[in-house]
Amino acid sequence: MNIVVCLKQVPGTTEVKIDPRTNTLIRQGIENIINPFDTYAIEEGVRIKEKDGGKVTVITMGPSQAEAALREAISLGADEAVLLSDRAFAGADTWATAFTLSCAVKKLDKYDLIICGRQTIDGDTGQVGPELAEMLDIPFVAYVSQVEEVKDGCLRVRRMIEEGHEVIETTLPAVITVAKEINVPRLPSLRGIMKSKSAAVQTWGISELGADESTVGLSGSSTQVIKIFFPRRVHQAEMLEGPLEKQVDTLIDRLKNAGLC
Amino acid sequence: MDYFLDEQQKTIKALARRIAEERILPVRAELDEKEEFPWDIVKELAAADMFRVFVPEEYDGLNGGCLELCLVVEELSRVCSGVAVTYAASALGCMTLMEYGTDEQKQKYLPDIASGRKLSAFAITEPTAGSDAANIKTTAEKVEGGYLLNGTKQFITNGGEAEIYTVIALTDKTKGARGASAIIVEKDTPGFTFGKKEKKLGIRTSATRELVFKNCLVPEENLLGKPGLGFIQAMRLFDRSRPGIGAQGVGLAQGALEAATDYARERVQFKQPLITMPVIQNMLADMAIQVEAARALVYAAARHVDSGARNVTEESAMAKVFASDAAMKVTVDAVQICGGSGYMRDYPVEKMMRDAKILQIYEGTNQILRNAIAVNLRKRKARTA
Numbered sequence: 001m002n003i004v005v006c007l008k009q010v011p012g013t014t015e016v017k018i019d020p021r022t023n024t025l026i027r028q029g030i031e032n033i034i035n036p037f038d039t040y041a042i043e044e045g046v047r048i049k050e051k052d053g054g055k056v057t058v059i060t061m062g063p064s065q066a067e068a069a070l071r072e073a074i075s076l077g078a079d080e081a082v083l084l085s086d087r088a089f090a091g092a093d094t095w096a097t098a099f100t101l102s103c104a105v106k107k108l109d110k111y112d113l114i115i116c117g118r119q120t121i122d123g124d125t126g127q128v129g130p131e132l133a134e135m136l137d138i139p140f141v142a143y144v145s146q147v148e149e150v151k152d153g154c155l156r157v158r159r160m161i162e163e164g165h166e167v168i169e170t171t172l173p174a175v176i177t178v179a180k181e182i183n184v185p186r187l188p189s190l191r192g193i194m195k196s197k198s199a200a201v202q203t204w205g206i207s208e209l210g211a212d213e214s215t216v217g218l219s220g221s222s223t224q225v226i227k228i229f230f231p232r233r234v235h236q237a238e239m240l241e242g243p244l245e246k247q248v249d250t251l252i253d254r255l256k257n258a259g260l261c
Numbered sequence: 262m263d264y265f266l267d268e269q270q271k272t273i274k275a276l277a278r279r280i281a282e283e284r285i286l287p288v289r290a291e292l293d294e295k296e297e298f299p300w301d302i303v304k305e306l307a308a309a310d311m312f313r314v315f316v317p318e319e320y321d322g323l324n325g326g327c328l329e330l331c332l333v334v335e336e337l338s339r340v341c342s343g344v345a346v347t348y349a350a351s352a353l354g355c356m357t358l359m360e361y362g363t364d365e366q367k368q369k370y371l372p373d374i375a376s377g378r379k380l381s382a383f384a385i386t387e388p389t390a391g392s393d394a395a396n397i398k399t400t401a402e403k404v405e406g407g408y409l410l411n412g413t414k415q416f417i418t419n420g421g422e423a424e425i426y427t428v429i430a431l432t433d434k435t436k437g438a439r440g441a442s443a444i445i446v447e448k449d450t451p452g453f454t455f456g457k458k459e460k461k462l463g464i465r466t467s468a469t470r471e472l473v474f475k476n477c478l479v480p481e482e483n484l485l486g487k488p489g490l491g492f493i494q495a496m497r498l499f500d501r502s503r504p505g506i507g508a509q510g511v512g513l514a515q516g517a518l519e520a521a522t523d524y525a526r527e528r529v530q531f532k533q534p535l536i537t538m539p540v541i542q543n544m545l546a547d548m549a550i551q552v553e554a555a556r557a558l559v560y561a562a563a564r565h566v567d568s569g570a571r572n573v574t575e576e577s578a579m580a581k582v583f584a585s586d587a588a589m590k591v592t593v594d595a596v597q598i599c600g601g602s603g604y605m606r607d608y609p610v611e612k613m614m615r616d617a618k619i620l621q622i623y624e625g626t627n628q629i630l631r632n633a634i635a636v637n638l639r640k641r642k643a644r645t646a
Contacts, residue, residue, distance in 0.1 A: 187279060190310035190323060193272055 001054030001150065003045040004114045005078065006101055006132070007038035009062050009069040010122040018228045034069045037117025039076075040178050043185040044147060045115050046077035052150055054112075055079040059104050061089055061097060067201050074196035075188035082108075086205035091218030094123070098131030100216050103209040105136060113155065114175040118143055126177070133175035141168050145181040262553060264560050266332070273314060273329055277336035280309055281344075289341040292466035293612050298422050299344050299466050306348060307377020315352045317359065320371035326567035327501060331508035331559060338512025339519075342616040343466035345512065347380075349505050350418040350467070354381025356498050357427045357443050361486035370425050370445065382419035384472055385429040385495050387412065392629045395438035395492060399474060401430035407481045408432065408444060410474035413456065416623075420470030421455040424448045428472070429495050432488045441491035445483040452477030463615035499624055500574050501566050503581040506624045507559035510584030510617070514552045517588075517595035517613045521545065524599045524608075535598065544598060548591045555584035575637050578630040585620035585627060592617040 012033035017026045034042070045056040058073040060066050061084040070081035084104055092100065105111055114133075119126035126142075133140030145165060146158040156169045160179055188196075206216060214220060240247040255261040266274065284305045292299055306312060315330045316322025323329075330352055337345035355374050358366060358381075373379040390396040399412025410430055417426075426446045433440030446453055456471030486494060522545060525536035535541045562580035566573050592614040596603040603610045621627045 187283065187305070187309055188276065189308060190273060190276060190313065192310075193276065194269075 001048065001052050002108070002110045002112050003048060003054060003056045004105055004108065004111050005038070005041045005045045005056060005058045005073070006114065006116045006128070007042065007058055007060050007069060007073060008035045008117075008120050008122075009033070009060060009066040010035045010120055023225045023228050032065065032068065034072055035117055035120045035122075037119055037121070037178075037180065039117075039185040040180050040182050041115040041117045042073050042076050042078060043183045044178055045113075046186075047183065048113070048147060048150055049077070049079075057082065057108060057111075059084065059101060061085070061092070061100050061104075064203075067203075070201050071196040071199065072188070074199045075192040076186060077192065081199065081201045083201055083203045084205075084209070085203050086216075088206045088213050089217045091221065092216065093221035093223045094125050094127040094131060095222050096216055096218075096220035098128045098135055099220060100209065100211065101128070101132050102135035103211050104204060105132070107204070107209060112153075112172045113150070114173070116175065116177045118177045118179050129175055129177035136173070136175070139170040139174040141170060141174065141176045144176045144178045147176075147182070262557070264556075269323075269325075270329060270332060273325070274332040274336055276309055277311065277333045278339070280305055280311070281337050281340035285337070285340045285344055289344075289466075289609070290606070290612070292341065292343060294606075296460065296465045298468050299347060300422075302344050303347065303377065303380065311348065312351060312377040313375045316355075316371055316375040317367075320367050321375040322371070326563070327504055328560060328563040328567055331504055331563045334505050334508040335512035335515070335556075335559075338509045339516040340512075341466065342509055342513050342613070342620075343464040345509050346418060346464050346619075347422075347467045349502075349509070350382055351380045351423065352505070353383045353498070353502050354419065354423060354425060354427055356502060357383070357485050357494050358445065360497070361443065361490075361494060366445070366482070366485070374425065379424035380419050380422055381425040381427070382417055382423035383427050383498070384414040384417045384420075386414060386416050388415050392626055394495070395441075397429060397431065397438075397441065399428070399430040400434055401428075401432045401442060401444055401479070403432060404478070406478065408479050408484070410444070410446065410452070410477040410479060412474055414472040414474075416459065416469055417472050418467060418469055418623075420468055420472055421458065422468045426472065427485065428474075429491045430474075432484075432491075436489065438492040439489055441495075442488045443485040443491045443494050444479055445485060446474075446477065446479055450477055450479060462618060463612070464619055465615075500577050503577040503624055503630075504559050504563040504566060506620055507555065507562065507577075507580035507584035510581075510586075510588035510620050511552065511556045511559050513613055513617055513620070514548070514555060514584075514588040514591040517592045517610055517617075518545070518548045518552050520608070520610050520613070521548065521595035521598040521603075524602070528600075528602075541598060544594050548594055551587040551591050555580075555587040559584050575634050578625070578633050581620075581624065582627045582630050582634075585617070588617040588620055589614075 009032045012031040019026050049056050056078045057080040058070055058078045059082045060069055064085055067083050084100055116129040130140050141157055141159055143160040144157045145160045148156040153172050155172055158165045158167050240250050285302055311333055313323045314325040314333055318324045334345050334349050374381050387397050401408040401410050428444050428446050429441050431440050432442040452475050454473045456473045459469040525541050526534055528535045559580045562576045565576045595610040596614050599608055599610050602608050
């Protein structure tokens with residue numbers, strides 16, 4: 001079983017600042033973490049490997065410091081790691097990111113199951129997983145909350161839907177994105193951390209992937225961020241105070257004045 | 262303060278802290294309340310390789326020494342001293358084996374202790390032998406096929422939960438302490454049962470139990486080192502384990518200091534946060550001084566032990582006494598700063614205060630250890646006079 005887990009390094013805070021000139025995140029001075037949703041993907045990949053054998057390869061696209069995220073994944077049980085890093089990859093939207101990842105996955109010897117987190121906490125689009133499946137032309141299941149069985153080139157999973165769950169069977173290879181309900185990610189072990197420090201991390205750039213520059217990074221992106229801004233605050237809350245009866249009277253007055261009752 | 266820890270030591274400390282904060286903190290009040298043995302946490306510690314820290318590499322360990330053990334114990338104690346002692350007791354239970362055991366004995370037991378599959382425990386205390394540890398009565402009579410154990414051990418940490426016990430018993434009762442030997446006894450050996458499980462003031466998640474031996478036959482190959490050396494082995498063991506109790510004090514006091522500081526920042530009286538009041542500031546500063554001084558002494562004593570120094574009795578006793586007294590004082594003051602709330606079980610500091618008391622009692626009461634330090638002072642003076 002060859003399992004591939006795609007992950008992203010994201011800022012470990014929700015208080016990010018935006019560079020007003022480039023409309024990108026200011027990453028300086030912010031600690032980076034593995035996208036929390038991706039930690040469930042790593043854990044699930046490692047659990048399947050521990051049960052059925054095989055190996056887990058983690059892939060990320062990002063600047064050189066994203067190597068730290070891959071090493072952390074190794075400390076959690078991943079076996080091999082590939083960093084996709086090249087100036088040409090910069091500025092990629094989800095489409096160009098998925099394309100670059102798909103090139104890397106194709107370059108691997110063999111892949112049976114690709115696991116991604118359901119979305120990132122910085123971009124929040126949830127698009128890369130399904131786009132990757134599309135580009136590899138293989139089946140895709142989103143919001144997986146349980147992997148029931150992996151057997152004979154088939155995968156049976158449970159996916160979350162609004163009012164319950166669906167059980168889906170698919171052939172392999174396939175891409176799944178996982179929800180946080182799927183497991184409780186383990187903490188690293190000391191041996192894992194020590195192994196991760198000396199483990200080899202391969203770096204692939206555009207030449208290793210054999211991709212055309214026009215298909216990756218900013219030039220391969222069909223969308224571009226023009227502006228990032230905080231929405232203007234148009235709603236205001238007013239807290240009514242005083243005795244309850246008076247509050248109710250005031251509320252009715254306000255609703256009447258607003259023509260709502 | 263920078264204690265010049267190496268990369269591996271920093272890694273060990275950071276991971277122990279993460280386990281404490283992410284896995285122990287959410288359940289510590291419940292563990293204390295229910296007095297339940299923390300098996301889930303033990304499994305987490307095992308999965309993270311924490312039990313490998315104190316075991317040599319050739320037996321699946323990570324080759325750490327006294328300092329590495331202290332770092333883990335400190336971080337666990339910062340959140341729950343009851344979990345920390347459970348962990349540390351497994352180290353205590355196999356230290357005699359590591360020092361005096363044959364390769365065969367170590368191969369048999371250490372890998373399982375290192376992986377955390379099995380806990381170990383050390384048993385010397387008896388109803389008649391507390392501070393007067395030489396006054397043990399449990400016998401291990403040499404018979405055909407091994408040693409026949411009879412007697413009762415008291416207040417044994419990890420009793421009933423551990424699989425591997427190092428027991429100090431008299432192989433020659435005519436010689437008293439000089440007839441004592443260290444023997445490994447496995448849990449399900451016929452004639453070995455467990456007595457009363459104690460209900461304690463603090464460290465309530467840890468198991469403290471009687472071990473009862475009635476004609477319990479243990480194979481001869483379970484003897485550690487030479488017969489008759491058991492008491493000396495035990496005293497040497499405590500010389501090396503006491504910095505660990507000091508580390509428990511450091512962690513506990515650190516946790517209490519942090520809790521009291523947080524409270525003092527938030528609690529407003531007379532229209533100002535407590536932390537802006539000089540009387541509270543002075544208390545917090547004194548607490549911080551105690552914690553840092555205790556940490557410095559414990560790390561220094563642990564490094565002294567790891568240096569291979571022959572005699573470490575004084576240094577390790579000093580570290581244990583100072584850090585446990587500091588923990589008691591700091592936790593009492595933490596409750597005082599938190600006031601009425603601090604006295605309530607909804608806040609963590611009353612538990613810390615209860616947990617601290619045992620540190621002044623076990624592995625040599627602080628009075629006995631002060632005696633030992635004073636005896637050494639006298640001896641040195643006598644030699645130079």
